[in-house]
Amino acid sequence: MLNVYNMNTFYGDSHVLHNVSLTVEKGKVTVLLGRNGMGKTTTIHSIMGMVPAKTGKIVLEQTEIQDKTSFQISRLGIGLVPQGRRIFPNLTVKENLMTTYRPAENGWTLDQIYAMFPRLKERESSMGGDLSGGEQQMLSIGRALLTNPKVLLLDEPSEGLSPLMVQEVTEIIRQLKQQGLTILLVEQNLAMALELADFVYILNKGAVVFGGTPNELDIHVKNKYLLLSS
Numbered sequence: 001m002l003n004v005y006n007m008n009t010f011y012g013d014s015h016v017l018h019n020v021s022l023t024v025e026k027g028k029v030t031v032l033l034g035r036n037g038m039g040k041t042t043t044i045h046s047i048m049g050m051v052p053a054k055t056g057k058i059v060l061e062q063t064e065i066q067d068k069t070s071f072q073i074s075r076l077g078i079g080l081v082p083q084g085r086r087i088f089p090n091l092t093v094k095e096n097l098m099t100t101y102r103p104a105e106n107g108w109t110l111d112q113i114y115a116m117f118p119r120l121k122e123r124e125s126s127m128g129g130d131l132s133g134g135e136q137q138m139l140s141i142g143r144a145l146l147t148n149p150k151v152l153l154l155d156e157p158s159e160g161l162s163p164l165m166v167q168e169v170t171e172i173i174r175q176l177k178q179q180g181l182t183i184l185l186v187e188q189n190l191a192m193a194l195e196l197a198d199f200v201y202i203l204n205k206g207a208v209v210f211g212g213t214p215n216e217l218d219i220h221v222k223n224k225y226l227l228l229s230s
């Protein structure tokens, strides 16, 4: 569905991603793990065209997207739930949702988003900035779904949420998977990630050092790249 081949990304002279290759299979949850600063967000931003890769190829279905703008990439069917949620604080919940709404045949509608997130319906006239962290995360997910994406990228959706809210967000991602949505999830929360993952990649210093199923992710790999500080 989404394939990344040998992606190299720089911030100025700083070479951050080194030949990153990933496969995100249709209808599956692919998880990208790695400690702080290892390049997870940069990978997501390069796929979205926000920090374009200097070399490499990114293919969505049959279309090469590495030279396209973020707007074009969104239109082609990649939705982003960004780190930190990035909702508009001075727009209402409903206005936040409608900013990106793009109707699609058999696609998400506002009513369906409200059915999935009843709390957003209750708060539809509240300002985005007045919502709790968990409500903002739901708003951010709802807003991305209303672009009717083929692939949904989620960048650390559990960040800053209470354990109860993390469970709720996990449940939502599980439901989206059951509905057949293709998902690339960046997470620091290992338990959450492994609960959802069909396939796992680990990034270390901007390079993919592991790709396999959650079962193949043994304690040695976890210790080396995820649990211990470097």
Ligand SMILES: Nc1ncnc2c1ncn2[C@@H]1O[C@H](COP(=O)(O)OP(=O)(O)OP(=O)(O)O)[C@@H](O)[C@H]1O
Pocket: 011, 014, 016, 034, 035, 036, 037, 038, 039, 040, 041, 042, 043, 188
């Ligand atoms: N705008 C930027 N300019 C320069 N360097 C950056 C910029 N953004 C990130 N970096 C650097 O790129 C590297 C990868 O950062 P990135 O944010 O992609 O990591 P991450 O794995 O997503 O970490 P985190 O979990 O903290 O978000 C880090 O060394 C970081 O300092």
